[in-house]
Amino acid sequence: MTADKTHFDVIVLGTGxxxxxxxxxxxxxxxxxxxxxxxxxxxxxxxxxxxxxxLKVTNHGKEEDPFLSCYDEVELIFQSGGEEAKExxxxxxxxxxxxxxxxxxxxxxxxxxxxxxxxxxxxxxxxYPDMDAVFKATCGIDVEDTVLSHLTKSTADGESEPWMPKSxxxxxxxxxxxxxxLELCPKLLYSRGGLVELLAKSGVGRxxxxxxxxxxxxxxxxxxxxxxxxxxxxxxxxxxxxxxKRRLMKFLTFAMDYEENEGLFDAFKGxxxxxxxxxxxxxxxxxxxxxxxxxxxxxxxxLVTLSTEEGLALTQRHLRSLGRWGKTAxxxxxxxxGSELSQAFCRLCxxxxxxxxxxxxxxxISISSESGPPVSVAADDGTVYTASWVVTSSTYAKYFDxxxxxxxxxxxxxxxxxxxxxxxxxxxTLNVTVFPPESIGNVQGVMATQQSWDVxxxxxxxxxxxxxxxxxxxxxxxxxxxxxxxxxxxxxxAAKPTVLLAVLYRQxxxxxxxxxxxxxxxxxxxETATPDLEQAPTVAxxxxxxIAPGEEFLPSVPDQSEDM
Amino acid sequence: xxxxxxxxxxxxxxxxxxxxxxxxKPIQVKLVLLGExxxxxxxxxxxxxxxxxxxxxxxxxxxxFLTQKCKLDDKIIKFEIWDTAxxxxxxxxxxxxxxxxxxxxxxxxxxxPASLDKAKSWVKELQRQANPNIVIALVGNKLDxxxxxxxxxxxxxxxxAAEAGLLCAEASAKxxxxxxxxxxxxAKKIPLEQLLAAxxxxxxxxxxxxSGAAGTGRVDLNAGPGGRNTQQGPCAC
Numbered sequence: 001m002t003a004d005k006t007h008f009d010v011i012v013l014g015t016g017x018x019x020x021x022x023x024x025x026x027x028x029x030x031x032x033x034x035x036x037x038x039x040x041x042x043x044x045x046x047x048x049x050x051x052x053x054x055l056k057v058t059n060h061g062k063e064e065d066p067f068l069s070c071y072d073e074v075e076l077i078f079q080s081g082g083e084e085a086k087e088x089x090x091x092x093x094x095x096x097x098x099x100x101x102x103x104x105x106x107x108x109x110x111x112x113x114x115x116x117x118x119x120x121x122x123x124x125x126x127x128y129p130d131m132d133a134v135f136k137a138t139c140g141i142d143v144e145d146t147v148l149s150h151l152t153k154s155t156a157d158g159e160s161e162p163w164m165p166k167s168x169x170x171x172x173x174x175x176x177x178x179x180x181x182l183e184l185c186p187k188l189l190y191s192r193g194g195l196v197e198l199l200a201k202s203g204v205g206r207x208x209x210x211x212x213x214x215x216x217x218x219x220x221x222x223x224x225x226x227x228x229x230x231x232x233x234x235x236x237x238x239x240x241x242x243x244x245k246r247r248l249m250k251f252l253t254f255a256m257d258y259e260e261n262e263g264l265f266d267a268f269k270g271x272x273x274x275x276x277x278x279x280x281x282x283x284x285x286x287x288x289x290x291x292x293x294x295x296x297x298x299x300x301x302x303l304v305t306l307s308t309e310e311g312l313a314l315t316q317r318h319l320r321s322l323g324r325w326g327k328t329a330x331x332x333x334x335x336x337x338g339s340e341l342s343q344a345f346c347r348l349c350x351x352x353x354x355x356x357x358x359x360x361x362x363x364x365i366s367i368s369s370e371s372g373p374p375v376s377v378a379a380d381d382g383t384v385y386t387a388s389w390v391v392t393s394s395t396y397a398k399y400f401d402x403x404x405x406x407x408x409x410x411x412x413x414x415x416x417x418x419x420x421x422x423x424x425x426x427x428x429t430l431n432v433t434v435f436p437p438e439s440i441g442n443v444q445g446v447m448a449t450q451q452s453w454d455v456x457x458x459x460x461x462x463x464x465x466x467x468x469x470x471x472x473x474x475x476x477x478x479x480x481x482x483x484x485x486x487x488x489x490x491x492x493x494a495a496k497p498t499v500l501l502a503v504l505y506r507q508x509x510x511x512x513x514x515x516x517x518x519x520x521x522x523x524x525x526x527e528t529a530t531p532d533l534e535q536a537p538t539v540a541x542x543x544x545x546x547i548a549p550g551e552e553f554l555p556s557v558p559d560q561s562e563d564m
Numbered sequence: 565x566x567x568x569x570x571x572x573x574x575x576x577x578x579x580x581x582x583x584x585x586x587x588x589k590p591i592q593v594k595l596v597l598l599g600e601x602x603x604x605x606x607x608x609x610x611x612x613x614x615x616x617x618x619x620x621x622x623x624x625x626x627x628x629f630l631t632q633k634c635k636l637d638d639k640i641i642k643f644e645i646w647d648t649a650x651x652x653x654x655x656x657x658x659x660x661x662x663x664x665x666x667x668x669x670x671x672x673x674x675x676x677p678a679s680l681d682k683a684k685s686w687v688k689e690l691q692r693q694a695n696p697n698i699v700i701a702l703v704g705n706k707l708d709x710x711x712x713x714x715x716x717x718x719x720x721x722x723x724x725a726a727e728a729g730l731l732c733a734e735a736s737a738k739x740x741x742x743x744x745x746x747x748x749x750x751a752k753k754i755p756l757e758q759l760l761a762a763x764x765x766x767x768x769x770x771x772x773x774x775s776g777a778a779g780t781g782r783v784d785l786n787a788g789p790g791g792r793n794t795q796q797g798p799c800a801c
Contacts, residue, residue, distance in 0.1 A: 205785040210783040343659070347649060350649035354650075355653070356654060
């Protein structure tokens with residue numbers, strides 16, 4: 001499997017968003033591009049999977065794989081009290097009751113039904129051997145010993161195995177796997193952010209579908225409240241005093257164009273945003289609203305260190321995106337933002353002649369050739385490709401930097417994905433809930449993003465909530481606490497949604513910013529901790545400008561569909 | 565019942581004036597091309613869309629997708645045709661490619677038996693990845709070479725197609741033989757009523773793999789202020 005051509009202007013390694021924008025923009029500008037990924041899917045750390053593949057990636061057990069090893073500490077929660085398990089148990093009980101009568105009457109039909117289920121389970125596990133670990137972790141069964149051996153054993157005594165109802169419920173859920181699009185790292189798009197503008201201008205947005213986020217909620221003093229998204233929301237809010245409303249409105253109007261009123265914040269330049277907000281006589285609740293639900297800063301250290309200029313810039317970015325589409329500043333991409341956007345820019349690259357090889361492991365990369373092309377990349381299959389430049393994601397850094405000399409930190413994010421039987425807040429299907437630090441006994445702040453069938457995340461009757469916590473000392477506990485706060489912990493509390501299945505995991509990405517190793521090689525880092533993807537187009541642009549100076553960055557694609 | 569006919573967009577649009585405008589809003593259908601490199605996927609589409617053929621065409625460059633309208637009874641179908649852009653060569657097609665496709669044309673070269681095997685593996689891939697109701701047509705291209713260098717008997721391909729439940733035809737992008745008919749047959753087989761009902765008037769499509777997002781509230785990036793208006797306007801055609 002080799003391309004007839006082995007020399008390219010640029011080799012791009014990894015199909016994360018930044019690399020994909022670079023690949024698309026360079027091919028668009030006439031450069032020849034070879035784009036390689038070791039994985040069989042697009043998007044790297046921003047990828048999106050069906051349920052089975054998500055479980056496969058998070059329960060990989062492959063510590064040596066440079067991509068998969070970024071995912072560890074996985075915990076699966078599959079509650080036997082879940083709707084499906086209850087239903088399955090009920091069916092099982094009915095089956096049992098009937099079985100006594102049935103056996104008494106004609107004997108056997110129920111036994112057949114039960115052994116059919118076991119056969120189905122065994123068949124499924126044969127087709128998906130990777131799911132063994134999942135069944136073991138959630139249902140406590142050892143597939144080899146339990147399921148497969150029971151198959152051969154006679155069940156004529158009518159006794160049902162204790163593990164069967166739960167396993168069956170899990171099987172039923174996994175059978176709907178293809179209806180899920182679950183992101184490793186969910187992202188929102190600012191409606192007037194640089195990325196949305198780039199998608200519209202370049203024409204790449206034509207490949208994508210979006211919906212507006214309905215609402216942002218803030219967990220404040222023990223309860224969830226709606227964060228106001230507009231002037232009307234602020235004034236309509238019954239729980240904010242008139243004085244506070246005026247102060248808030250005054251502040252928001254200022255923040256919208258803060259650069260024009262430098263005098264107002266001059267004294268606070270370089271000082272914490274928090275103290276600036278306090279100086280504006282805003283109440284702690286309004287400060288939390290601005291910091292956590294508007295600037296979307298949730299890491300406790302950042303809340304303290306964020307400077308006034310940085311904070312104002314984040315607040316302004318949010319405010320300026322309000323009112324374009326829907327009630328909030330954000331768009332949600334169907335099927336998963338990072339994954340879809342990466343695929344769309346890769347398609348642009350391919351349409352302009354780029355060559356794509358996925359599922360293609362490399363054995364060696366050299367970026368300092370004495371003579372000939374500066375970059376050479378050797379694949380596991382023995383083919384050597386050469387290029388003038390290489391642009392790579394940080395998951396390929398070990399090839400350039402075997403001794404870890406490259407300044408790099410680990411960027412750790414704790415994540416949880418919960419499949420629920422009901423939405424969190426009635427009508428709203430796409431929303432974000434922000435838990436500030438210590439609001440529920442959590443160390444780091446937690447962001448919980450609910451998605452639904454509206455963006456093809458799950459079947460129509462289910463809801464998906466993505467949790468994330470980042471920053472020093474973030475932990476599984478932060479995620480657990482937010483999960484418990486939002487869902488039905490006690491079986492009696494039927495008003496809250498029940499967790500059908502949850503996957504908690506740690507995502508640790510090597511972070512080295514954007515580093516030019518020499519004139520021909522640049523490493524870039526995915527944005528895992530931020531809720532948005534605003535950095536990717538900026539970084540991609542800077543790389544593009546260095547490789548193709550003077551060329552236009554992603555000019556509009558002629559639209560062939562218009563004038564046919 | 566009138567005979568369905570595929571015609572260039574101009575003719576279809578000209579006919580539109582006579583009939584009730586509501587029924588003539590084109591029904592958008594995403595069609596994907598698949599098949600081994602150099603079997604003539606893009607040539608078939610260029611013949612269908614522009615009624616032209618280029619000898620020694622370069623591998624596909626520069627087309628995000630092409631569109632062509634096709635009149636069927638009292639409806640107009642607007643095919644949005646996606647080319648692989650070469651991403652099929654190393655099996656690196658993105659899920660986005662298959663997503664929401666209502667039709668697929670899997671192309672092989674009647675002079676190259678190996679290309680039929682490849683086509684069969686693409687059919688399998690479609691059955692695995694695409695919308696379960698996708699209409700698949702198996703098309704043997706380069707029919708103009710049948711007399712001199714046919715390598716795949718027509719019966720072999722049609723027997724396979726019958727077994728796998730596919731539409732099947734041989735065509736020539738070079739001469740134009742049968743090309744329109746392939747697209748017309750596909751148009752006839754697409755469950756248009758179902759498609760319209762599922763969309764509720766929305767331009768998008770139902771999801772692959774049985775999922776599919778609700779039709780309401782979709783944001784069109786280009787329809788916003790300063791963006792490109794994607795509404796079907798009175799076009800020049």
